[in-house]
Amino acid sequence: EIVLTQSPGTLSLSPGERATLSCRASQSVGSSYLAWYQQKAGQAPRLLMYGTSYRATGIPDRFSGSGSGTDFTLTISRLEPGDFAVYYCQHYGSSSWTFGQGTKVEIK
């Protein structure tokens, strides 16, 4: 079973700063099967990225994704107030799904 490890656990940044979130897989995974979700307090998760680097409908271009093999990154180029939330990476493989434990992006 593939394990996804996200780092850091918490990222303290100011609006306008750049956020770089990491998702590391325990073994090489297909980049087509790596997605990112944003979850705000009290809300259901929302799809941000799929296939590592494809933005979901309505997601602004300040969000970008990259990576391959075991290392994947979600970058938020300039944080806006609504971006402070928890972010999860997710992998699909062999009919099973796995989430990372999440990275909280908080206001510094």
Next chain:
Amino acid sequence: QVQLVQSGAQVKKPGASVKVSCKASGYTFTDYYLHWVRQAPGQGLEWMGWIDPKTGVTNYAQKSQGRVTMSRDTSISTVYMDLSSLGSDDTAVFYCARNIAVPIPFSRSYFYYFDSWGQGTLVTVSS
């Protein structure tokens, strides 16, 4: 538009079972798998399994096997998640989510991800 509407919050005693429903609308119910994801208070997301609404075939995460049963009623476009032998560590918000498969350009494969989520159902296990 796609909507997944879940049943309301429940309080259960240890050892009991809980059944949560998820009603789909805005698309053809049998065209997409539906998944269940749990989230304990202050914790991350945990995938529990999926059901194919067309066939009723299920696939459960290893951790969920033995205690979870997913089912569907196609006549009312609803899937259910039944969790038995509840313990206090089962207190969580349970989400249903739609799994979409999008063809990858110039490939025979697909992107897989969850494009729509229910609002969540809080299940509290307490004596």
